[in-house]
Amino acid sequence: GAVVSQHPSWVICKSGTSVKIECRSLDFQATTMFWYRQFPKQSLMLMATSNEGSKATYEQGVEKDKFLINHASLTLSTLTVTSAHPEDSSFYICSANGGQETQYFGPGTRLLVL
């Protein structure tokens, strides 16, 4: 089946530093990937839609200069949290559009900003 990986699975960083999270589709190509954020005991909130070779589309209220998204190839999208602060601590999950109108999700990346 379609597999999506994320790296790293855990990251702890100091306030003010930048963190890059990678999302890869391992056995299929994905022209569209999505980035979600999930707070404890809450649902997933779509942050942005990442399109290969073009600019990402951000949801209302998401700062595009803070959450930089790059979708340089059909199997890789990256999310960079710039100048991270404690309030950016969260669980970040990516997904990729596979076949048959289905999104396949990565295992998530837990970010803790100290």
Place this chain on the structure above:
Amino acid sequence: AQSVTQLGSHVSVSEGALVLLRCNYSSSVPPYLFWYVQYPNQGLQLLLKYTTGATLVKGINGFEAEFKKSETSFHLTKPSAHMSDAAEYFCAVRDSGYSTLTFGKGTMLLVSP
């Protein structure tokens, strides 16, 4: 605009009992409907989906769901709960013309021995 309502943030069942997780949606066009399961500290795994065709869809781990257009519902069921079913379940809808998913708030399924 699409929306998804999952009734009950928590559902508790005994092992072997019927599982019923409720999902109602609103959509202006024929929807695609999905159920995902999330285990602690993990991403989402697709359980089943409805796009077109047969309204009763079967998924993995013995789960199934029925699309009822008249009731705008897509409830998830399993005849007999297993301890390993304990997890959070998310219902999601996607309009056929768009690629983004809208999720419900999730239902935590608790299974007791």
